[in-house]
Amino acid sequence: MKLLAAIALSLCLSTAHASQETDACDAHRQTLERQMATALNQDNSAQLDALQAELNKTNAECTPDAIAQKRADALRRHDSAVAEARNRLRDWEAELARARKKGTDQLNIAAWERKVKRARADLDRAVARPIQ
Structure with missing residues (x-):
């Protein structure tokens, strides 16, 4: 449903x-x-x-076909940007997990946490960006 x-x-x-x-x-x-x-x-x-x-x-x-094609292209670009942002976030989260597991010093872990935080913000912006 x-x-x-x-x-x-x-x-x-x-x-x-x-x-x-x-x-x-x-x-x-x-x-x-x-x-x-x-x-x-x-x-x-x-x-x-x-x-x-x-x-x-x-x-x-x-023409209706041209308008539909423009819309499909815009949707494809949007979906691609969101997928790229998701992949980047997933990569940084994996690096952070590895650093924590390895027992890396807090300064490096903080750097990875900042990268993860930025990647989350990038993903949120990509999702929220209007489809044009």
Whole structure:
């Protein structure tokens, strides 16, 4: 049951994110179209060409597939950063455990503890970082 709830929540969040992306694309298109109308009224063909190229680029980047791909890439980068932070924390915790088991002096153990603490903070930041 928890799995179904988690899946439903992730689908809602991804739909909300896609809607935000679509809204941003629509707003950008409208801005470009207004600027194109102004350039047309001013008979500024160079600006009109540049704005048309920008509109074409926006249209290509704002397809549902392109938005989904951007979202998947962002999620993959986020997951990779979290996994890397987890691995680093696990490595430092193992080094700290070895140092304690070996009976290393307190100064070195304190240094390992600081590294573990920093790695935990890095992991927390990686998890909390918004997916963009």
